[in-house]
Amino acid sequence: MAGSGTAHMRNTVDSVLTVRDLTVEFRVGNNKTVKAVSGLSLDVVKGETLAIVGESGCGKTTLVRAILQLPPPNSGEVIFDGTDLTLLPKENLRSARTSMQMIFQDPISSLNPRMTVHQLLDEPLEIWDRGTRAERDERINKLLFSVGLEPDLVLNRRSYEFSGGQCQRISIARALALDPRMLICDEPVSALDVSIQAQILNLLLFMKETHGLTMLFISHDLAVVKAISTRVMVMYLGKICEVAPPDVLYSNPAHHYTRALLNSVPIPDPTKQIRTELLQGEPPSPMNPPSGCRFRTRCVGASALCAEQEPQLREVSPGQFVACHHPIV
Amino acid sequence: MFNNSKFTKPTWLSISWLGLMLFLAVFGSLLPFKSWKFVYEDDLGVVPFSPGHILGTDNNGYDLLASLIAGTRMSIFIAVTAVSLGGLIGSALGITAAFVRGKVDTVMSTLFNVGLAVPNLVLALALVSVLATNVDINQSVPTWRRVMVLIVSLTIVLIPILGRIARGATLSWSGRDFVTAARSMGMRDRQIIMKHIVPNVLPALIAVAFLAVGVVIIAEASLSILGVGIPDGASWGGMIARGRNDLEYSPHVLYIPVIFLAITVISTNQIGEVLRSKLDSREAKV
Amino acid sequence: MSSLMSIKNMSVNFDTPGGSLEAVRGVDIEIPAGMSVGVVGESGSGKTVMCRAAMGLLQGSTVNRTGTVIFDGHELTAMSKEQVRELFGSGMAMIFQDPLTALNPVRRIGAQLSEGLRIRLGMSKSDAMARSKELLELVRIPNAAAVLKSFPYQLSGGMRQRVMIAIAIACNPKLLFADEPTTALDVTVQAQILQLLRELREDLNMSMVLVTHDLGVVAGNTDYVAVMYAGEVVEYAPTKKLFADMRMPYTEALLDSIPRVDHKSGTRLSVIAGRLPDPTHRPAGCGFAPRCKYAQDKCTTDHPELKTDPDGHVYRCWFPIGEAL
Numbered sequence: 001m002a003g004s005g006t007a008h009m010r011n012t013v014d015s016v017l018t019v020r021d022l023t024v025e026f027r028v029g030n031n032k033t034v035k036a037v038s039g040l041s042l043d044v045v046k047g048e049t050l051a052i053v054g055e056s057g058c059g060k061t062t063l064v065r066a067i068l069q070l071p072p073p074n075s076g077e078v079i080f081d082g083t084d085l086t087l088l089p090k091e092n093l094r095s096a097r098t099s100m101q102m103i104f105q106d107p108i109s110s111l112n113p114r115m116t117v118h119q120l121l122d123e124p125l126e127i128w129d130r131g132t133r134a135e136r137d138e139r140i141n142k143l144l145f146s147v148g149l150e151p152d153l154v155l156n157r158r159s160y161e162f163s164g165g166q167c168q169r170i171s172i173a174r175a176l177a178l179d180p181r182m183l184i185c186d187e188p189v190s191a192l193d194v195s196i197q198a199q200i201l202n203l204l205l206f207m208k209e210t211h212g213l214t215m216l217f218i219s220h221d222l223a224v225v226k227a228i229s230t231r232v233m234v235m236y237l238g239k240i241c242e243v244a245p246p247d248v249l250y251s252n253p254a255h256h257y258t259r260a261l262l263n264s265v266p267i268p269d270p271t272k273q274i275r276t277e278l279l280q281g282e283p284p285s286p287m288n289p290p291s292g293c294r295f296r297t298r299c300v301g302a303s304a305l306c307a308e309q310e311p312q313l314r315e316v317s318p319g320q321f322v323a324c325h326h327p328i329v
Numbered sequence: 330m331f332n333n334s335k336f337t338k339p340t341w342l343s344i345s346w347l348g349l350m351l352f353l354a355v356f357g358s359l360l361p362f363k364s365w366k367f368v369y370e371d372d373l374g375v376v377p378f379s380p381g382h383i384l385g386t387d388n389n390g391y392d393l394l395a396s397l398i399a400g401t402r403m404s405i406f407i408a409v410t411a412v413s414l415g416g417l418i419g420s421a422l423g424i425t426a427a428f429v430r431g432k433v434d435t436v437m438s439t440l441f442n443v444g445l446a447v448p449n450l451v452l453a454l455a456l457v458s459v460l461a462t463n464v465d466i467n468q469s470v471p472t473w474r475r476v477m478v479l480i481v482s483l484t485i486v487l488i489p490i491l492g493r494i495a496r497g498a499t500l501s502w503s504g505r506d507f508v509t510a511a512r513s514m515g516m517r518d519r520q521i522i523m524k525h526i527v528p529n530v531l532p533a534l535i536a537v538a539f540l541a542v543g544v545v546i547i548a549e550a551s552l553s554i555l556g557v558g559i560p561d562g563a564s565w566g567g568m569i570a571r572g573r574n575d576l577e578y579s580p581h582v583l584y585i586p587v588i589f590l591a592i593t594v595i596s597t598n599q600i601g602e603v604l605r606s607k608l609d610s611r612e613a614k615v
Numbered sequence: 616m617s618s619l620m621s622i623k624n625m626s627v628n629f630d631t632p633g634g635s636l637e638a639v640r641g642v643d644i645e646i647p648a649g650m651s652v653g654v655v656g657e658s659g660s661g662k663t664v665m666c667r668a669a670m671g672l673l674q675g676s677t678v679n680r681t682g683t684v685i686f687d688g689h690e691l692t693a694m695s696k697e698q699v700r701e702l703f704g705s706g707m708a709m710i711f712q713d714p715l716t717a718l719n720p721v722r723r724i725g726a727q728l729s730e731g732l733r734i735r736l737g738m739s740k741s742d743a744m745a746r747s748k749e750l751l752e753l754v755r756i757p758n759a760a761a762v763l764k765s766f767p768y769q770l771s772g773g774m775r776q777r778v779m780i781a782i783a784i785a786c787n788p789k790l791l792f793a794d795e796p797t798t799a800l801d802v803t804v805q806a807q808i809l810q811l812l813r814e815l816r817e818d819l820n821m822s823m824v825l826v827t828h829d830l831g832v833v834a835g836n837t838d839y840v841a842v843m844y845a846g847e848v849v850e851y852a853p854t855k856k857l858f859a860d861m862r863m864p865y866t867e868a869l870l871d872s873i874p875r876v877d878h879k880s881g882t883r884l885s886v887i888a889g890r891l892p893d894p895t896h897r898p899a900g901c902g903f904a905p906r907c908k909y910a911q912d913k914c915t916t917d918h919p920e921l922k923t924d925p926d927g928h929v930y931r932c933w934f935p936i937g938e939a940l
C-alpha cells in the first residue's frame with residue numbers, strides 16, 4: 001500500500017476526526033500533477049491538540065483545507081463525528097462544516113475589510129438563524145468579552161482599524177460563534193509580534209479548556225508547537241515522518257528530519273547553542289519526489305534501502321511512531 | 330466611501346461638467362426651447378453669440394443649442410445604457426467565471442480575450458452591420474431601432490472589457506481567507522458572492538465604468554461619422570457627421586459638438602482616474 | 616577595542632499628519648570592529664529606523680535626524696548625501712527581510728550582481744560576470760552559472776537571500792546591516808543563512824548589525840545586544856552577559872513571553888499585557904511603566920536615565936533587576 005502507514009492510528013471511539021489515506025493533487029501545466037498530500041492518515045482524539053509541523057510547501061495548509069473539503073481531496077476519507085465528509089451532499093456539508101472552524105495565518109485577510117466587527121460576528125449567527133436580534137447581540141458581546149475585547153469600543157469598527165493581534169482575537173470570537181467541536185488553526189500566530197504571540201496562544205489554550213475544544217494546530221515554529229500541543233506530527237513533502245507526544249519528540253527525535261528540524265531552532269540562551277551539521281539544501285520539488293524515503297536526498301543516515309523502499313510508520317517507543325528504515329535510537 | 334480626501338480643481342470641474350450634461354440629458358426637453366428640428370428659415374449658418382441663437386445655427390437653419398441638448402440626451406442615454414448593461418452582464422460573467430474557476434473560467438477568459446483582441450471600433454462596426462442586416466440602408470429606419478442596434482453593439486463591445494476587470498478583482502478577493510472563513514461557517518456560494526465578493530469588486534468596476542463611458546461616447550460618435558450610427562444629427566456624433574458638410578462656411582457647426590464631446594470624455598476619464606487612485610491607496614491600507 | 620561605528624545621542628523624528636512621531640530617541644551605541652551586534656525589540660520599536668538613520672538612508676523633508684554618527688573615522692552626520700553614498704558598498708552594506716522586493720523582478724541575477732561591480736569597481740563586463748559567479752559560489756549557491764541567468768522569482772526565498780548577501784558583500788564592506796534577514800524563511804533555511812553570515816564575517820573580517828525580533832537568533836549569532844523599546848535602546852551589553860544577568864525588566868518580560876523548545880511542553884507563557892506606547896505621544900516617565908511588574912510611582916513621572924554598570928552593561932531603568940530597593 002502506498003502511503004506512510006497507519007500504525008499511529010488509535011481507532012478509538014473518542015476520535016473526533018479520522019483521516020484515512022488522504023491524497024490531494026494539483027494540476028500544474030500540461031498533464032503534470034503535484035501530490036501536495038500523499039496517502040496520509042491521522043486521527044485526532046477528543047480534547048487533544050494535534051500539531052502538524054514542517055517546512056513551507058510540505059502540504060500542511062493543503063491538508064487542512066482538504067479536511068474542510070475546501071476543496072475536497074482527490075481520494076481518501078475524512079470522518080468527522082462519525083460521518084465521512086467526502087461523501088456528504090453539499091447541503092449537509094454546509095452544516096457539518098460549522099462544527100469545524102478555522103483560524104488563519106493572516107489576521108487581516110481573514111476579515112472582510114468592508115464589514116464592521118458586529119457584522120462579522122453576526123454573520124454566522126444569521127446564516128444559521130441562531131436566536132432573535134437581541135439574543136444574537138448578547139451573544140456577540142459575550143464572545144467579544146471572552147476574547148478580551150471591549151464590545152462598545154470595537155463593534156462598529158472595521159478590520160483595518162485593528163492591530164494584527166486584535167484581528168486574530170476577532171477571528172477567534174467569530175470561529176467560536178457557532179460552538180464548534182473542533183478548531184483548526186493554520187499558523188495562527190506566525191504573523192504576530194513576539195509579545196502578542198503569547199497573548200494569542202494563551203487565549204487559544206483558555207478557549208480550548210473552557211469550550212472543551214479539540215484542536216488541529218499547524219505551525220512551522222517548533223517552539224510554539226511545543227507550548228500548545230499534546231501530540232505532534234512532523235511532515236515532509238506530503239508525508240508523515242514522525243508522530244509523538246511533544247516531550248518525547250523534542251528530547252528523543254527518532255526521525256532524521258525531526259532531529260535536523262530541531263537542531264535548526266535558535267535557542268534564546270547563549271550557553272545552549274548546538275552547532276551540529278545543518279540540514280543542507282532545500283526540499284526537492286514535490287512534482288518529482290525522490291523514490292523510497294522522500295527525505296533521503298538530504299538525510300545523513302540514508303542507505304541503499306532508503307532509495308528502494310518507502311519506510312512505513314512503526315512504533316519505536318510508547319506513543320512514538322516513525323517512518324524510517326534506520327531510526328535514531 | 331471615497332470621502333476621505335479633498336478633490337482637486339480639475340476633478341471638481343469634471344464633476345460639474347458631467348452634472349451639467351446629466352441635467353441636460355434628463356431635463357433638456359423641459360427647457361423652454363423650440364424643438365431642435367425647427368428650421369429657422371431666415372437664420373441659415375448664423376455664427377455663435379448671435380441674438381436668439383447663442384451657439385448659432387447650421388446651414389440648414391437648425392439651432393445648435395437646441396440640437397446640442399437633444400444630442401446630449403441621445404449620447405448620454407446610449408453611453409449610460411450600454412455601460413450599465415455591459416457592466417451588469419460583464420461583471421456577472423466575470424465574477425462567476427472567477428468564482429467557479431475550471432472550465433467555465435477557461436472558456437470565459439478565452440472569449441474575453443478574443444473580444445479584447447479586436448479593436449473596439451472594428452468590433453462595433455461589425456456588430457452594427459450584422460445586427461442591422463434586415464434593415465435596408467436606403468429605407469428610412471426608425472431612429473429607436475438604430476438606437477437599439479447601437480446600444481446592443483456597444484454593450485457587446487464592453488462586456489469583455491468590464492468582464493475581465495471583474496474577473497481579475499474577483500480572483501484576488503476570493504483568494505482571501507475571509508471567503509474561506511465564510512464557507513467554513515456554512516455560507517452558500519451565492520451569498521458569498523453577494524456579501525463578500527461584489528461589495529469588494531464594485532468600486533474597481535465603478536472606476537472603470539467611468540472610463541468606459543468615455544470610450545462609448547467616442548465609439549458612438551465614430552460610428553455616426555462612418556454613417557452607421559444615429560443619422561440626422563440626433564446625437565453628438567450625428568451632429569459632427571453633419572457638421573463636416575458645413576465645414577467650409579460654418580466651422581462652428583463642427584467645432585461645438587466636438588468640444589462638448591471632448592470635455593465630456595476628458596471629464597469621465599478624470600473621474601475614473603481619481604476613483605481608481607483613491608481605490609488603490611485604500612486597498613493598500615486594507 | 617576600537618569602535619567601527621559610534622552613534623551618539625541620535626534621535627529621529629518624522630513629521631506626520633498626526634503630529635511629530637519620535638521613532639528613535641537618544642540612542643547611544645558603539646559598534647566594536649569585527650563584532651556582531653544584535654538589535655532586538657517588538658515591531659514598531661524603531662529597529663529599522665535606527666539602522667537606516669545610522670546609514671544615512673532616511674531622506675525627505677519629513678525626516679529630522681539629530682545626533683552624531685561616526686563610521687570608520689568619517690562623521691556621517693556632517694557629510695553630504697553624495698559623500699555618504701561613496702561609503703556604501705565598500706564601507707557599509709545592507710540586506711533586507713524580503714529579498715524579493717529588494718531585487719528587480721525583471722532583470723536577471725547576473726545583471727543585478729555585476730552592475731554594482733562595474734559601477735563601483737570599474738570592472739569590465741566579462742570580469743564583472745566572472746566575479747559575480749565567484750560571489751555566488753562564495754555564498755554557497757550550487758549551480759552558480761545557472762543562477763546568474765535566472766530571474767528572482769525563479770529562486771526560492773533562501774536562494775534569493777543568498778543572492779542579496781552576494782550583492783551586499785561584493786565590495787568587501789566593513790559593516791553589514793542585516794534587517795531581519797531570516798524572518799521570511801523556514802527554520803532550516805534560516806539556520807543555513809545564519810551560518811553563512813557567521814562564516815562570511817570571519818572570512819571577510821566584517822562587522823554586522825543583526826536586526827531581529829527573535830532572541831534565539833540573537834543568542835547564537837551576536838557578540839553584543841541592544842534591546843530596543845519605544846524608540847530607545849533600553850539595554851546594551853555583551854550577549855552572554857545580557858542573558859546571564861538581565862538588568863532591564865522589559866528584556867526579562869520579553870524573554871519570558873516566548874515559547875521555547877528547551878522548556879517542558881505545556882509550559883504556560885507569561886504575557887506582556889498591553890502594547891507599545893503611541894509614538895506620537897511619548898509618556899513622560901518610562902515607556903514600559905504600564906506593562907512593567909516592577910514599576911513604582913517614580914516610573915510614571917520621571918524618564919529613566921541611562922545607567923552604566925562598571926562592566927559596561929548599559930540600561931535605562933529606575934529599578935533594575937537585581938538591585939535592592
Ligand SMILES: Nc1ncnc2c1ncn2[C@@H]1O[C@H](COP(=O)(O)OP(=O)(O)OP(=O)(O)O)[C@@H](O)[C@H]1O
Nearest residue numbers: 026028034036055056057058059060061062063286
Ligand atoms: N493551487 C495550487 N496549485 C499548484 N500547486 C499548489 C497549489 N497549492 C499548493 N500547491 C503546492 O502544494 C505544496 C504544498 O503547499 P501548502 O500550501 O500546503 O504548504 P504549507 O506547508 O502550508 O506551506 P506554508 O508554510 O508556506 O504555508 C507546495 O509544493 C505548493 O507549491
Ligand code: SF4
Nearest residue numbers: 293296299306324325
Ligand atoms: S528512511 Fe533512510 S533516508 Fe529516510 S529518514 Fe530514515 S534513514 Fe533517512
Ligand code: SF4
Nearest residue numbers: 901904907914932933
Ligand atoms: S523604569 Fe520603572 S517602569 Fe520602567 S522598566 Fe524600570 S521599573 Fe519598569
Ligand SMILES: [Mg+2]
Nearest residue numbers: 060061062186
Ligand atoms: Mg501554509
